[in-house]
Amino acid sequence: MSYHFNKIEEKWQKYWAKNQTFQAKNDSDKPKYYVLDMFPYPSGAGLHVGHPLGYIASDIYARFKRHKGFNVLHPQGYDSFGLPAEQYAIQTGQHPAVTTENNIARYREQLDKIGFSFDWSREVRTSDPDYYKWTQWIFIQLFESWYDLEAEKSRPITELEKTFSSEGNSRVNAACDDDIEEFSAEDWKTYSEDEKERILLKYRLTYLAEAEVNWCPQLGTVLANDEIVNGVSERGGYPVVRKKMTQWSMRISAFSERLLQDLNKIDWTESLKESQRNWIGKSVGAMVHFNLYGETLKQVQGDGPAELVSASQPKISVFTTRPDTIFGVSFMTLAPEHDLVEKITTEDQKAEVQAYIEATAKRSERERMADVKTISGVFTGAYAEHPFTKEPVPIWIGDYVLAGYGTGAVMAVPCGDQRDHDFARHFDLPIPNIFENVDVSQEAYAGKEGTVIANSDFLSGLKYKEALQKVILELEKTGHGYGKTNYRLRDAVFSRQRYWGEPFPVYYVNGLPKMIDPKHLPLRLPEVEKYLPTETGEPPLGNASDWAWDTKNNKVVSNKMLKQVQHDEKGDVTPSGVEAHEDNGVYPLELNTMPGWAGSSWYLFRYMDAGNPDKFVSEEAQKYWENVDLYIGGSEHATGHLLYSRFWTKFLHDRGYLTVEEPFKKLINQGMILGTSAFVYRLEGENVFVSKNQIKGNNVQPIHADVSLVNASDELDIEGFKKWRPEFADAKFLTEDGKYIVGREVEKMSKSKYNVVNPDDICEDYGADTLRMYEMFLGPLEQAKPWNTAGITGVHNFLKKLWKLYHNGEEFAVSDDKASADSLKTFHKTIKKVTEDIEEFSFNTSVSTFMICVNELTAQRCNSREVLEPLAVLIAPYAPHIAEELWEKLGNSESVSTAKYPEYQEKYLVESKKNYPVSFNGKMRFTMELPLDMSKDEIEKNVLEDERTKNQLDGSTPKKVIVVPGKIVNIVV
RNA sequence: GCUCGAGUGGCGGAAUUGGUAGACGCGCUGGAUUCAAAAUCCAGUUCUUUCGGGAGUGUGGGUUCGAUUCCCACCUCGAGUACCA
Numbered sequence A: 001m002s003y004h005f006n007k008i009e010e011k012w013q014k015y016w017a018k019n020q021t022f023q024a025k026n027d028s029d030k031p032k033y034y035v036l037d038m039f040p041y042p043s044g045a046g047l048h049v050g051h052p053l054g055y056i057a058s059d060i061y062a063r064f065k066r067h068k069g070f071n072v073l074h075p076q077g078y079d080s081f082g083l084p085a086e087q088y089a090i091q092t093g094q095h096p097a098v099t100t101e102n103n104i105a106r107y108r109e110q111l112d113k114i115g116f117s118f119d120w121s122r123e124v125r126t127s128d129p130d131y132y133k134w135t136q137w138i139f140i141q142l143f144e145s146w147y148d149l150e151a152e153k154s155r156p157i158t159e160l161e162k163t164f165s166s167e168g169n170s171r172v173n174a175a176c177d178d179d180i181e182e183f184s185a186e187d188w189k190t191y192s193e194d195e196k197e198r199i200l201l202k203y204r205l206t207y208l209a210e211a212e213v214n215w216c217p218q219l220g221t222v223l224a225n226d227e228i229v230n231g232v233s234e235r236g237g238y239p240v241v242r243k244k245m246t247q248w249s250m251r252i253s254a255f256s257e258r259l260l261q262d263l264n265k266i267d268w269t270e271s272l273k274e275s276q277r278n279w280i281g282k283s284v285g286a287m288v289h290f291n292l293y294g295e296t297l298k299q300v301q302g303d304g305p306a307e308l309v310s311a312s313q314p315k316i317s318v319f320t321t322r323p324d325t326i327f328g329v330s331f332m333t334l335a336p337e338h339d340l341v342e343k344i345t346t347e348d349q350k351a352e353v354q355a356y357i358e359a360t361a362k363r364s365e366r367e368r369m370a371d372v373k374t375i376s377g378v379f380t381g382a383y384a385e386h387p388f389t390k391e392p393v394p395i396w397i398g399d400y401v402l403a404g405y406g407t408g409a410v411m412a413v414p415c416g417d418q419r420d421h422d423f424a425r426h427f428d429l430p431i432p433n434i435f436e437n438v439d440v441s442q443e444a445y446a447g448k449e450g451t452v453i454a455n456s457d458f459l460s461g462l463k464y465k466e467a468l469q470k471v472i473l474e475l476e477k478t479g480h481g482y483g484k485t486n487y488r489l490r491d492a493v494f495s496r497q498r499y500w501g502e503p504f505p506v507y508y509v510n511g512l513p514k515m516i517d518p519k520h521l522p523l524r525l526p527e528v529e530k531y532l533p534t535e536t537g538e539p540p541l542g543n544a545s546d547w548a549w550d551t552k553n554n555k556v557v558s559n560k561m562l563k564q565v566q567h568d569e570k571g572d573v574t575p576s577g578v579e580a581h582e583d584n585g586v587y588p589l590e591l592n593t594m595p596g597w598a599g600s601s602w603y604l605f606r607y608m609d610a611g612n613p614d615k616f617v618s619e620e621a622q623k624y625w626e627n628v629d630l631y632i633g634g635s636e637h638a639t640g641h642l643l644y645s646r647f648w649t650k651f652l653h654d655r656g657y658l659t660v661e662e663p664f665k666k667l668i669n670q671g672m673i674l675g676t677s678a679f680v681y682r683l684e685g686e687n688v689f690v691s692k693n694q695i696k697g698n699n700v701q702p703i704h705a706d707v708s709l710v711n712a713s714d715e716l717d718i719e720g721f722k723k724w725r726p727e728f729a730d731a732k733f734l735t736e737d738g739k740y741i742v743g744r745e746v747e748k749m750s751k752s753k754y755n756v757v758n759p760d761d762i763c764e765d766y767g768a769d770t771l772r773m774y775e776m777f778l779g780p781l782e783q784a785k786p787w788n789t790a791g792i793t794g795v796h797n798f799l800k801k802l803w804k805l806y807h808n809g810e811e812f813a814v815s816d817d818k819a820s821a822d823s824l825k826t827f828h829k830t831i832k833k834v835t836e837d838i839e840e841f842s843f844n845t846s847v848s849t850f851m852i853c854v855n856e857l858t859a860q861r862c863n864s865r866e867v868l869e870p871l872a873v874l875i876a877p878y879a880p881h882i883a884e885e886l887w888e889k890l891g892n893s894e895s896v897s898t899a900k901y902p903e904y905q906e907k908y909l910v911e912s913k914k915n916y917p918v919s920f921n922g923k924m925r926f927t928m929e930l931p932l933d934m935s936k937d938e939i940e941k942n943v944l945e946d947e948r949t950k951n952q953l954d955g956s957t958p959k960k961v962i963v964v965p966g967k968i969v970n971i972v973v
Numbered sequence B: 001g002c003u004c005g006a007g008u009g010g011c012g013g014a015a016u017u018g019g020u021a022g023a024c025g026c027g028c029u030g031g032a033u034u035c036a037a038a039a040u041c042c043a044g045u046u047c048u049u050u051c052g053g054g055a056g057u058g059u060g061g062g063u064u065c066g067a068u069u070c071c072c073a074c075c076u077c078g079a080g081u082a083c084c085a
Helices: A005-019 A052-067 A083-092 A096-113 A129-143 A157-167 A185-190 A193-201 A252-265 A270-280 A294-303 A306-311 A323-328 A340-344 A347-362 A365-370 A418-426 A464-478 A603-609 A619-625 A641-654 A718-724 A759-765 A768-777 A789-805 A821-839 A843-859 A865-875 A880-889 A902-906 A936-945 A947-953
Strands: A032-037 A071-073 A145-148 A153-156 A206-216 A221-223 A241-250 A282-292 A315-320 A331-334 A377-385 A392-398 A409-412 A481-487 A506-509 A512-515 A548-550 A555-557 A586-588 A628-633 A664-669 A673-683 A688-690 A700-705 A732-734 A743-748 A913-920 A923-931 A960-964 A968-972
Touching: A005 A096, A005 A768, A005 A880, A032 A052, A032 A619, A052 A071, A052 A628, A052 A768, A052 A821, A083 A096, A096 A759, A129 A145, A129 A206, A129 A512, A129 A641, A145 A157, A153 A157, A153 A641, A157 A185, A157 A193, A193 A512, A252 A270, A252 A282, A252 A481, A252 A641, A270 A641, A282 A294, A282 A323, A282 A377, A282 A464, A294 A340, A294 A377, A315 A323, A315 A331, A315 A409, A315 A481, A323 A464, A331 A377, A331 A418, A340 A377, A347 A377, A347 A392, A409 A418, A464 A481, A506 A586, A603 A619, A641 A664, A759 A768, A768 A789, A768 A843, A768 A880, A789 A843, A789 A880, A821 A843, A821 A865, A843 A865, A865 A880, A936 A947
Parallel strands: A032 A071, A032 A628, A331 A392, A628 A664, A688 A732, A913 A968
Antiparallel strands: A145 A153, A206 A221, A206 A241, A282 A315, A282 A481, A331 A409, A377 A392, A506 A512, A548 A555, A548 A586, A673 A688, A673 A700, A673 A743, A913 A923, A960 A968
């Protein structure tokens, strides 16, 4: 009976679905284990063979853990909000929900064919109102919270209000906007409700703020950085300008230190932790205040509003990691966008400064970053006062200083910082040297240790560390600054001008945001006629006719119930410009939607208790499953999803909704499977294609050919190619030996490169078990590797051999006789190796181990149940369908399990032996068979007592005996 | 520029608390079977050789009885990140 994989696989996929074999229970005597894949965005293109790689690995691990006696949670779902569905909607008018639904159906069909052990009863979709209801709920919780830097945790905003009314804000140490003014409890009581709300908004963990975005007026939309190429939009090539818009932001920066520290608690790869560390970008240094000098001071005080002058001495604050070099300051540089630039610039310099600011504004941030080499800047004519020498310091502006980092201003120390040095040389500014015995005339000296500071008043003669301490002390004493730790991590903009995302549960009264009461959630996405922004530049939800909130009846009502929507002169909708109609209780709703990462930041918890209508996850379910034990997905989410998800988990923990502080204990990044593209070569300007080896010196244009038209020897199916691309139907082909040979290149697998291999086709031709094992066999899980269908026959042959092992000709033939010693040895060796490999995620080598095992058992003519029955269990995680079929044929009525082999659950059945080479002074003399798990001392004892050893030593005592367990024994004489 | 990772046959890749380098698979060569093909099975396959051997894991050094593995310098490729003060 031959191996009919198609029939077998269909049969068992139906069986698993019908019996809900992989449904996990939320209570069990067994220990729990949670295996999660990064859920996919269901794109229209469907799956290619690269997508399931991580799913196969996690599925093997999940099935393995079940065999080991764990209660395993292994769910799957869809990250179903996103841009492609929306863009498709814009082009075709097809509702994104419909497209998404179709794509999910296709994904599910493809996933099912591969035989995953997902618990589909817990499926989640981020675009499902029953799901995003809770995304909106979490948003409200964030709004109702602030961050206490003293206690290092998020707390309810009501507690902050209490503190304000009892003692004002002077003693509050909170993560907040930087324009907070101090007030007392008395002040607080005199404030109106609106004023109080405006102040609280500066403390909330999600808040409204002006943020700079890339605005494309022609497209009427905001673009992400990667949608801009050379300063114009990728789509259409329209100009893009930097523009400030009111947006929701997440105060993730409050969590910087915890996000950094807790990296030490989790089992992620070092490179991934490193990129999160870089992203958080902690730097320790000092804040230094520079007062304005002479005429500049007068100018600012004269011009400025009275309260600003009286409030405090106008000053420029800078952040520096090297306050010890403060006596090396010879100028300051401000970002062109810095608030003070306009105020301090002298009459003489105004025109030049203005021109420079305009020139930089035109360039996108990305462009500015890419163009590092060009040095540019302008003198403002203004001066600041050095905090210690009291000397004037000229103030320049330059685009090498970024408005978004630190204070948007730097104290320039040309002798210690290369960028300052370059700037100084370019504009011929002085480069005072403050390092003993260092030449700074050619380049800056950035070293810290080993030098002594000179020409620096009270710092002269000190080393870096001493100087650092002393200068911070001095700054604090004189009120010119203080020690400060800065983080690069910025608050995350949370608003998107898109349709296909979660609506904010927010309406506006007098321009102030109000949350919808959670009991009236979900706030469903409204229907719109067009998915593009409105003509007046509002986000797509501005097209909805029913998008106003009736606070009396707590429901969405028609916009007609509102009085009138107003716009500012730029065309922006201003929340404050909206006035309610005689206060009928109907207010405008937020028009932005949430970004893609909103739904994916907490989905791992929803799986624990999917479908709970009352809570995002019940306490019991979360307490039982805790968090994800093993998370597998791509490394492209290193600083996005993985950081945001850690942030939300910490927040929900602080507020008492979760018992854990980290979402993912262990994380593995699977490598990408690349495609092998095929190229045909067309002679420039002619309709003639030349075979690869005939090109020689000819000028040819390579064109992608569909890989399905090329066989394993790189021969092109010419007739097929002509049919595939009708414009080449009349083309001529210059062949070699009658064959047209294509060129090959490894690239990312993509539809546009015609190198996509569909897993459905592989399942059809070779079976899902073959696909699963071959994907594992391709190479190490974490490494990128090209797909090559040719090699698949090796794995397929292995499964055929496995099948044969249980059959004699057409007959199923497994005997109840005892297995031979050789066969037992082979099998136990395999159990040991495979078990170790799985625990180390070396799935590729375990496939090899299976191949060796089957080859050896075949050679031994093993047909004993004693080996073949547990072998089916062992291989089941990799090739579940064939394992189930064989298991059934062996007379078992239940699904494959280790229930019959309790000892297998533990480790492996019996101890294995190994040949130890025994060497003398490095020269190998003989081998000795010893048990693998023997201790070092026992091995040494056994070897020394062996006759052959005694002969070699000939009476003398060895100097040293080196034992490497499982490997070698070396005796040094 | 900085950070991280990787360089092993014709190819994908094994082997790292230092211990028989090239497991396993693809491909290739030869053989068996077959009228023939497919499929299957068996043998061989790092290079070199005067058949005794000799060389060999990107390059050059070092530590060691012993190095693909550890250390130093360099070369190449890949990934991430980027004027972070």
